[in-house]
Amino acid sequence: MAGSHDDKGDEGSAPPPAAGKGHEPRRRRASTIGERFVHRVEDARDKVVDRLEDARDKVVDQLEHAAEQLHIPVPKTRKSRVLFRSVIVGFLVVAGWVIGLVWWQLRGTAKPDLRPLADEILGELRDREYHKVYSEASPRLQERLLEITFAQEMADLNKTLGDYENVVAVPNLEVLAGSKGRTARVDLQLRFAGSTKDVKGNMSFHYEDKEWRLLGLSVEVPPDIVAKATSHDSKLDRMKGDDVVLAHAVVALVALDRGNSDTVWERADEPFKIAVAKDSFRELEQQRRKELGRFVCITKVLANTTAPGGRSDMLDLEIAYEHAAAIRATFSFVKRGADETWRLGAYKPIMPKPRDPEEPVPSPGAPSCPAHLLTRAP
Numbered sequence: 001m002a003g004s005h006d007d008k009g010d011e012g013s014a015p016p017p018a019a020g021k022g023h024e025p026r027r028r029r030a031s032t033i034g035e036r037f038v039h040r041v042e043d044a045r046d047k048v049v050d051r052l053e054d055a056r057d058k059v060v061d062q063l064e065h066a067a068e069q070l071h072i073p074v075p076k077t078r079k080s081r082v083l084f085r086s087v088i089v090g091f092l093v094v095a096g097w098v099i100g101l102v103w104w105q106l107r108g109t110a111k112p113d114l115r116p117l118a119d120e121i122l123g124e125l126r127d128r129e130y131h132k133v134y135s136e137a138s139p140r141l142q143e144r145l146l147e148i149t150f151a152q153e154m155a156d157l158n159k160t161l162g163d164y165e166n167v168v169a170v171p172n173l174e175v176l177a178g179s180k181g182r183t184a185r186v187d188l189q190l191r192f193a194g195s196t197k198d199v200k201g202n203m204s205f206h207y208e209d210k211e212w213r214l215l216g217l218s219v220e221v222p223p224d225i226v227a228k229a230t231s232h233d234s235k236l237d238r239m240k241g242d243d244v245v246l247a248h249a250v251v252a253l254v255a256l257d258r259g260n261s262d263t264v265w266e267r268a269d270e271p272f273k274i275a276v277a278k279d280s281f282r283e284l285e286q287q288r289r290k291e292l293g294r295f296v297c298i299t300k301v302l303a304n305t306t307a308p309g310g311r312s313d314m315l316d317l318e319i320a321y322e323h324a325a326a327i328r329a330t331f332s333f334v335k336r337g338a339d340e341t342w343r344l345g346a347y348k349p350i351m352p353k354p355r356d357p358e359e360p361v362p363s364p365g366a367p368s369c370p371a372h373l374l375t376r377a378p
Contacts, residue, residue, distance in 0.1 A: 056089060111175050114186050114212060118203050119167050121214055122190070125154050126164040138206040138213040148311055148336075155311075160221060162194025169198075182207035183215065190219070197222055242306060245313040248342050249331045250298065253319070257295035261285040268344040269334050288349065293322025302328075311335045313342065324352055 124133050130151035134142065141150075158164075172187040184205045189198045201219040205212040255264050261282045265273065276284075296319075303316035315331040332346035 056085075059088075059092075111173050112184065112212065114173065114184060114203075114205060115167055115170050117205070117212060118186055118188060121203070121217075122164045122167070126158065128155070128158075130154055133214065136213065138208060138215045140206060141213075141215055151311055152307065157219060160194070160225060161192035161199065161219070163192065165191040165193060167191075180206075184212065195222055195225060242313055242342075243304075245315060245331075245333045245342055246298075246301065246304065248333055248344070249315055249317065252331070252344060252347070253295050253298075256285050257289070259289075264344065269336065272343075272345055272347075288351070291351065292324050292327065296320040296322065299326060312345070319349070327352065 121133055131147065133154075134147045134150050168189040168191050170186060170188060172185075174185045176183050176185075184207070186203050186205070188201045188203065190201050192199055199219055199222060201217070203217050204215040206215045207213075252264050255261075262278060265276070265278045265281050298317050299320045300318040301315070302318060303314070306313045312332065312334045315333075317329050317331065319327045319329050321327060327349055329349040330346070331344070333342040334345040335342060
């Protein structure tokens, strides 16, 4: 019985089944592979360190040899030699760091040839292609300057200096790389038809989408031209309006006289349409025609002035109607963007005082209509 019990006990302490033993060799293989990988990494590290130390020693030895050839005192003790080598290594590290910083700041700042681009832009401004130049300029320029303002300034430049001819020289070109990208500033000597001397100017560009875009433009007007441009006669000449605008006013008055107020409204500038609805404009014109009668002619042009840049024109007219010999009215015409068509921006007739409905309508008599302003027989 006892022997039997011992046999059972031996059976109870038997090793685990064969299925459990299969994991032990895998763990050993995994640990062995990991150890080999670590040993290889350490060996590679030691080799790199040894090579670096050897290279350092060679450089220091060469420096010491060069110092001896130049009769420069070289430390002889071990402590002083270690200090000397540390100083040399530190100097090399700092020099490498400085060289790296300088390279990082100057990378990609090779000076491009911007003279052809400047000549092309100035030629387009001479040809009054303000919309094209503005639309192709840098968004940074468009953010700080409205298109109509840009067009007015460039048109005023053309009037002051005359037509642009060519770039005489490029005295200086600077290219900078900053947080907002690469920018370039070009100093120019320019030739204009209205100046006997070369005119100094500069243009700035911003590098965007792999191309240089206009960022700014300035021209230094010669003193003799400044004196001429600021004279009273020159100011009056610049303010002289476009005669074509007077023809547009006549066309608008004839269309209103024929009851085509909707056509006049549809051809007007967008701000005009926003300020006055089509139905309201139609009702106002019907009321005016009822009070004033039919349009006869423009008897006098009191003023015709244009704003700087030639994109806005103001008319002050004296108009004759069937029941009113002289009604004063103001017109404003504008040009928008690339559209060179004059469009009605404002129209304001000054109506006469209301009369008593029982009072007979007075006869204004035959108005004095200039031949070139006569639109129909009175």
